[in-house]
Amino acid sequence: MHLTRRHLLSACGVAGSALLLPAMPAAADPGPENWLDHLRANREHFAAVVDDGKGRRFAHRPHERHLLASAVKVVHLVGYDLAVRRGQVDAREPVRVGDWEQYYLPLDGGAHPQALRALDLECSNGFTADDPNALVTLDDLASVMIRYSDNAATDYLLHRLGEPVVRTAAVRAGWPDAPIPSVLGHWLRIVLGREVDVREYLDDPRLRLEVIGRLPDVPREYERVRPLMHTTWRGTAAGLHRLHRTLDRFPRALSHLERGQVPPDGVAGIGLKGGSVPGVLTLGCRVRWQDGRVGTAVVLVEEVDETWYGRAAGLVELVLDTLLDRAGPGLFQVGLS
Structure with missing residues (x-):
């Protein structure tokens, strides 16, 4: 995929979007594998729904109301x-x-x-x-x-x-x-x-x-x-995921989400919209394959400390790798118990 990690953040509206902060803090990005470890260790602070379009689906706390930030x-x-x-x-x-x-x-x-x-x-x-x-x-x-x-x-x-x-x-x-x-x-x-x-x-x-x-x-x-962010809007991963799966009904909206992306071979389009405020990282995305298959994912993470906040690109990469078949089960491996 022809996207740098900085491009990943900018492409989904995460880079520079943090309320009140001039920029996301610089930190060594541990990569997507370490984000899996982080999510496993903080199961009570994230929600996710992932559907790769091939019958594999993962859901964790899908109906819990989480902070959404700009993913909304x-x-x-x-x-x-x-x-x-x-x-x-x-x-x-x-x-x-x-x-x-x-x-x-x-x-x-x-x-x-x-x-x-x-x-x-x-x-x-x-x-x-x-x-x-x-x-x-x-x-x-x-x-x-x-x-x-x-x-x-x-x-x-x-x-x-x-x-x-x-x-x-x-x-x-x-x-x-x-x-x-x-x-x-x-x-x-x-x-x-x-x-x-x-x-x-x-x-x-x-x-x-x-x-x-x-x-x-x-x-x-x-x-x-x-703490100021705790009073902002909330919603469920399941609800946001349903919206992303129905975006074929909203072609103009889908075009905006996919604009500026350079999809890899076999992929017709990649749509991303993320959000970040201190303590919160969110992402909704969909991968539209040329054979008609659509993969979708929503991940909402709360109680993110400043170090992991600066590693947001790794989270975006993890979700995309999951949908692009690069990480195998990827988020599906994040067990509930």
Whole structure:
């Protein structure tokens, strides 16, 4: 497979997506085999569902509610797919960059500046676009939501589509109780220490100034941030896995997940969406073979210390090796007892 480990992380929206941290800590990557050992030793802190498409299936704590981090954004993506197919939105609809950046807080580990660079938008201050009146398309936002895990794009899409459309898509994808978070809403609660309606924040300049004033007080240290993540959205590995298995019903969403990948011989497409916040690593992926077989996997890991957090590429590699028949039983070997 023509992907470096850094490319693996970037391709599934994990690299640089850590809330509040500038980058994932550097650490020697122990490789996928050591991740198997780590999961065996921490069975109570991970959930997984793996189906290789050949009749082999592994499930561990599939119905336990785990933190999802940015792996949840495939829910927003299928909502976007459904809205376009219904004619409720146009994929080419122009979006003013300033309207997109209303939903941005500089607590995403550099995901938004990465998205701006990918769309050839100048970003002299390192955070926001130089020209707020520049235009992108709705499809551009769907792309950077997945490729770079841009939180502002996720919230813009959610409010443009409306939660009922996203919920309908989740039901059609087999995950009726999927969380549909407003990422900004959760971050505002973390910054302010109280619940705030996103629309109120967007409409109230004084509230926005209060948020700006409190940003320097938000913890940056890994161990101080970890407890804050426990209050973010949760879902089950089984639910997220069902969504990935039904993505053939959402061709535009599948195209975004597979975009930028270089699949090996015999493979038609690889789709990835991961997530990372301090203490949490998550991944949903699917491998689409040229013979029509589809392998899918979801792995949700909690209570990840800073060292293993920096080794996220090994976890991605383990899951892909399992689906690409490189690791044999791979995750299936992680026994329950």
